[in-house]
Amino acid sequence: MEMNGLKCGFCGKGRFKAITYAVEPGITVDAGKCEKCGEIAVSEDVMGKIEALRAMNSEQRSIVQVGSSLAALIPAAFVRKLHLKAKDRIFVFEKNGEIVIKTKLV
Ligand SMILES: [Zn+2]
Numbered sequence: 001m002e003m004n005g006l007k008c009g010f011c012g013k014g015r016f017k018a019i020t021y022a023v024e025p026g027i028t029v030d031a032g033k034c035e036k037c038g039e040i041a042v043s044e045d046v047m048g049k050i051e052a053l054r055a056m057n058s059e060q061r062s063i064v065q066v067g068s069s070l071a072a073l074i075p076a077a078f079v080r081k082l083h084l085k086a087k088d089r090i091f092v093f094e095k096n097g098e099i100v101i102k103t104k105l106v
Pocket residue numbers: 008009010011012013014015034035036037038039
């Protein structure tokens with residue numbers, strides 16, 4: 001749901017203006033900031049997605065260009081947890097429009 005233009009429920013006077021908000025390092029979302037009181041709010045839809053990302057311990061990353069290929073950096077916490085190192089073999093799948101990386105096939 002779009003927050004832009006909605007009436008602020010905190011002060012009851014201002015309206016929300018669309019902003020990009022860093023909920024926490026690595027997670028930015030579409031949010032609304034009240035032009036009167038400055039309160040920041042996200043829609044229920046976005047809040048649900050944030051909760052899902054937190055539950056998966058997910059971190060936002062950018063895709064980078066490496067030579068003629070595209071690459072995504074693996075968060076350091078996952079590298080430690082899974083004992084990954086350079087040149088380890090991984091398996092990359094596309095499933096329902098998402099990219100899945102596995103360290104083992106089975
Ligand atoms: Zn307000």
